[in-house]
Amino acid sequence: MAHSLIKCDLGNGERASFWYDAWCHLGPLINLTGNDGPVRFGISSQLSVADACEGNIWHLPSPRSDQERELHSFLDMFFSIRPDAGIDCYKERSNIKEWSSLIWFKGATPKHAFIMWVAYLHRLPTRDRLHAWGISTPTSCCICSASEESHVHLFLRYPFSKQVWSRVQSHLRLRPLAFHTWPSLLAWTKIKSDLAPPIIRKLACQAVVYHLWKLRNTILHNQVLFSPTAAYQEIVTEIRNTIDARKS
Ligand SMILES: [Zn+2]
Numbered sequence: 001m002a003h004s005l006i007k008c009d010l011g012n013g014e015r016a017s018f019w020y021d022a023w024c025h026l027g028p029l030i031n032l033t034g035n036d037g038p039v040r041f042g043i044s045s046q047l048s049v050a051d052a053c054e055g056n057i058w059h060l061p062s063p064r065s066d067q068e069r070e071l072h073s074f075l076d077m078f079f080s081i082r083p084d085a086g087i088d089c090y091k092e093r094s095n096i097k098e099w100s101s102l103i104w105f106k107g108a109t110p111k112h113a114f115i116m117w118v119a120y121l122h123r124l125p126t127r128d129r130l131h132a133w134g135i136s137t138p139t140s141c142c143i144c145s146a147s148e149e150s151h152v153h154l155f156l157r158y159p160f161s162k163q164v165w166s167r168v169q170s171h172l173r174l175r176p177l178a179f180h181t182w183p184s185l186l187a188w189t190k191i192k193s194d195l196a197p198p199i200i201r202k203l204a205c206q207a208v209v210y211h212l213w214k215l216r217n218t219i220l221h222n223q224v225l226f227s228p229t230a231a232y233q234e235i236v237t238e239i240r241n242t243i244d245a246r247k248s
Contacts, residue, residue, distance in 0.1 A: 006091070007023070007090070008090050009023075009089045009090075009091055010049060011085040011087050012050055012082065012085045013049030013088060014087065014088065015048065015088040016050075016088040018043065018047040018051065019038060019043070019045055019047070021049075021088075023049055026074075032071070032117075033071075041068055041071070042061040058072070060072065067110070070114065071114075074118065099120055099182070102116070102120070102186050102202055105202055107199060108202070109207070109210075109238075112207055112210040115206075115209060115213050116205065116209050116210065119155060119213065122150075124151065124213065126150055127140070127141070127142065128148050128150045141154065141158065142216065143216060144160070152181065154212060154216060156179050156181070156185070157180060160228055160231075163228035163232075164211075164231050164235070167229075168204050168236075171236060174195065203239055203242055204239060207238050207239050207242075211234060215231055
């Protein structure tokens, strides 16, 4: 219990456990990947954060899955170790955020939870953020070009995303609601109903966000277009499989 209340302020990374300490705002990475993370990612469970770096760059095995690639790009973008910084310090974590229940719940699919978390924090490399970091790139949405590519646009307001949300809600036999902000989405997941209890809504939310991001990357990198129906079907199949796997 105490462990879950402690965060690590990263210094030179020599004390901080790569897998088990909350040294970044994602919390302990083991929570994202599940207990088999160290084996799957080929990164020893004993490693410190400093062990996973060489100088101030990450030194990790080449990624072999989408989840590994996401983790790598996340690590590359947001963290750098400074070997000359002082020792790592452990502190009490601030209060558990209200939205954490949308991300971490028993039965969540780790790769979906991971993207949901990063998206909720607006930390995915959307074009508006790349531009803000000084990277020369168009800021227009890479799917519709009609608006700036931001998190809210991609996941909530873009007509394609709205259609996916609306079809998923119809599938749950709920009145389709449009979400214009993350808090409104969060509020929706908490509504109690026999047709679609919060756990189903949360699984659906995470699957939609994950697939919209995957789709956006596919369009960007492979210039392949999808219909909202195809996206929706993939999401429904995935949620079905998740429920089947966890029926007990
Ligand atoms: Zn767009």
